[in-house]
Amino acid sequence: MATLIAPSNHSPQEDAEALRKSFEGWGTDENTIIAILGHRTVHQRQQIRRAYEEIYQEDLVKRLESEIKGDFEKAVYRWILEPADRDAILANVAIKSGKNYNVIVEIATINSPEELLAVRRAYLHRYKHSLEEDLAAHTTGPLRQLLVGLVTSFRYVGDEINPKLAQNEAEILHDAVKEKKSSYEEAIRVLTTRSKTQLVATFNRYREIHGGSISKKLVDEGSDDFEKALHTTIRSINDHxxxxxxxxxxxxxxxxxxxxxxxxxxxxxxxxxxxxxxxxxxxxxxxxxxxxxxxxxxxxxxxxxxxxxxxxx
Amino acid sequence: MATLIAPSNHSPQEDAEALRKSFEGWGTDENTIIAILGHRTVHQRQQIRRAYEEIYQEDLVKRLESEIKGDFEKAVYRWILEPADRDAILANVAIKSGKNYNVIVEIATINSPEELLAVRRAYLHRYKHSLEEDLAAHTTGPLRQLLVGLVTSFRYVGDEINPKLAQNEAEILHDAVKEKKSSYEEAIRVLTTRSKTQLVATFNRYREIHGGSISKKLVDEGSDDFEKALHTTIRSINDHxxxxxxxxxxxxxxxxxxxxxxxxxxxxxxxxxxxxxxxxxxxxxxxxxxxxxxxxxxxxxxxxxxxxxxxxx
Structure with a gap:
């Protein structure tokens, strides 16, 4: 369930006008910004952006950037964007920083397949490169295989589970954790292509066989970027x-x-x-x-x- | 340009009725089937399928399968489907047969990014698995990396070219052809993520530097499944x-x-x-x-x- 509290009807024009007023005079009226934007759904926020642009011939997002600052600005900026566009930016920042690959994993595994596609579209639109293109150019080896596999996946969504597959693939994951590098390729295949429901069944099977969750096992073992990303993948798919x-x-x-x-x-x-x-x-x-x-x-x-x-x- | 000749207006009902008549009596009237279906666009064919279903409570595709046979039936069956659905079936047949990976490469490289997405949707809908899931489960090593990379790509479409990148990546491809396996990973990255326009620039650069097309070089060298798929990838992207x-x-x-x-x-x-x-x-x-x-x-x-x-x- 959501925590956001938003009115079912609002006037985008009035909101735009109130925001404009909050920018004028001495200093900015942050309380008004919070009272409005902190109580509007994604659809309502886009309506406000359009209304503001129409009335004042100015980009609301740019204006906000010049009015407020620090962590508050960053939060408002992230919030006002459409989710797919926000994730595209988060992914780009993570790629360029060369760390924080868990953000990439989150975006790729917690979004639904259609939401993930929307992120890829937004990324292409914004950066004129594909998400996987930039990601692959900045990573190598198994880390690249895992991350590119995750962001390009378009998984089956459904409740069907193949118990035999869960059994086999629990062993594939077990081998990967135990023998490390040598058998990562198959583990990556499983984690990047199977449906989430199937993967949860596989993780459960792993626990039954090996008496302990696979993510715990991974934490014990390693800590390079790839292993961290692997760990995040399993945890975010298992229970986000x-x-x-x-x-x-x-x-x-x-x-x-x-x-x-x-x-x-x-x-x-x-x-x-x-x-x-x-x-x-x-x-x-x-x-x-x-x-x-x-x-x-x-x-x-x-x-x-x-x-x-x-x-x- | 297309070769299909189709009327701008047709009656789906009349077409459905004429097809029905062609099935009745002694033997099937193949000429009518050809005269109608061989002159209808994809949209018109779907209208005929719907009209037929409505009038006769019967699936036209199934009925056709029972009326005609051999190569003719196969061709009509492939033709009557929507392109994305047809490609999904072709891909599935190729995966299950474990050869003819060039069909997979064709589908992944010659379709536009949006058309490829439509194929992936159609595949999910038909088989309750993702295309990359089945493909990855039936292949290994660099062949898997290449094919999965191709079918999951969502390339940038645009005319912008980065000449420096073309230069660098022409050398990456050269190394891959020369040193083989060891440097395939980077070549696969380039071929599966860059825009087609960029890749054509890279192939051109290769020719300028090395005096000969890269696909010719590849033919000289190898012939395992992976190298064949690599060859098809370069040729179909370069000039389909x-x-x-x-x-x-x-x-x-x-x-x-x-x-x-x-x-x-x-x-x-x-x-x-x-x-x-x-x-x-x-x-x-x-x-x-x-x-x-x-x-x-x-x-x-x-x-x-x-x-x-x-x-x-």
Whole structure:
């Protein structure tokens, strides 16, 4: 379930006008920005962008960039974009930075096949290269095989499970973890092509046979970029709520807080299933997610994230 | 240019009724089947299928299968389907037969990125597996990397060329041809991710530097499945008219004729660019394509293919 609270009817024109007013005079009225944009669905936000452009002949996104700054700006900027476009940017940043491949894995595994296609389209449109083209040019070896395989996948979506396949492929994954490099190729094939339902069955079979989850086994073993990406792949496919819970937990646990990761999870999931992630967080930590976040950040950034988390004004 | 001759207006109901009549009585009236289906666009053929289903509560494709046979039936069956669905079937047959990977390469490289996506959708719908899933499960090593990379690509379409990249990647391809296996990985990356325009620039650069086309070099060298697929990839991206000309030439040159290949080219291209393929054929062989084909095949199959080739009744 989503945490976003948005009115069923709003006037894009009035919203655009209120935003314009918040930019005028001495300083910017951040509260208005939060009160409006923090309570609008993706469709409503695009309507506001169009209305603003029509009335003021100006790009709202560009104007916002010049009005606000820091983590608040980054969060508003990520939020105002359409999800596919946002993911395209996140993927591009991750590729160029040469680290944080878990963002690529998230985008490729947690989005539905059609959503992932939309990200690839948005990426092509924005960068005039394909996502896999840039990714393949910046990586090598098994890491490239895994990441390119994940972002180019168009998996079957359905409940059908082949138990025999789950059994065989649990062993393929086991071999890959045990013997490492030598048998990664088959493990990559399995993880990049099978349906998620089938893969969850395979992970379950692994646990039954080997008495322990495969992702735990992987953590014990390795820590290079490829193994990290492999680990993220398995965890995000297996249970993306738990996966996000841990991303958020690590982000706020860090000395200095990892704002990028925190913003990414809140902004990406507020309209989808952040409530579920929040429930998993509470169950795991006996602290409300909004309280934990509120303790670590401040100012307009904090107000904005808490609004997306469903805090009543 | 297409060779198909189709009327701009037709009545799907009347067509359905005429087809039904051709099935009744003693034997089937093949001439009517050819006269109708051999002169209808993909859209018109789908309208006829729907009209037939509505009037007779029967699947036209199934009925045709029971009425006609042999190469004629196969050609009509391939022709009546929507292109994406037809390619999905061709790909599945190629995967299951474990040879003829050139069909996979054709589908992946000659279709536009959006057409290729449509094939992947059709494949998922028909087989409840993804195309790359079945392909990866039936292949290994560099052949798998190449084929899966090709079918999952979503290339940038545009005229922009990066000459420096063309230069560098011409050398990558050169190394791959020269040193073989060891450097295939980079060559596969280049061939499966760059835009076709960029790749043609790279092939041209290769010719300038090394004085000879890369596909010729590849033929000299190898002949295992992977190298054949690599060769087909380069040829079909470089100039698919020339590529198809050769497929047809080989198909009719063979003792016994390769009807599958012949049908595939005629049926797949009649509505797109078979006229251009035919012109390339004439230039190369000084024989009209329709005459060359007419000499090798017979009966209703011959009548049907020649109709698709634009022969006036």
């Amino acid at each position: 709520f738990k996966y996000y819970e841990k991303v958020v937990r690590n982000a706020i646990k860090k000395v200095g807080t990892d704002e990028d990761a925190l913003t990414r999870v809140v902004v990406s999931r507020a309209e989808k299933d952040l409530k579920t992630v929040s429930e998993v967080y509470y169950k795991r930590n006996s602290v409300l997610l909004e309280h934990a976040i509120a303790k670590e950040i401040s100012g307009d950034y904090k107000k904005f994230l808490l609004t997306l988390l469903g805090k009543e004004d | 008219f020339k590529y198809y000309e050769k497929v047809v030439r080989n198909a009719i040159k063979k003792v016994g004729t390769d009807e599958d290949a012949l049908t595939r080219v005629v049926v797949s291209r009649a509505e797109k660019d078979l006229k251009t393929v035919s012109e390339v054929y004439y230039k190369r062989n000084s024989v009209l394509l329709e005459h060359a084909i007419a000499k090798e095949i017979s009966g209703d199959y011959k009548k049907f293919l020649l109709t698709l080739l634009g022969k006036e009744d």
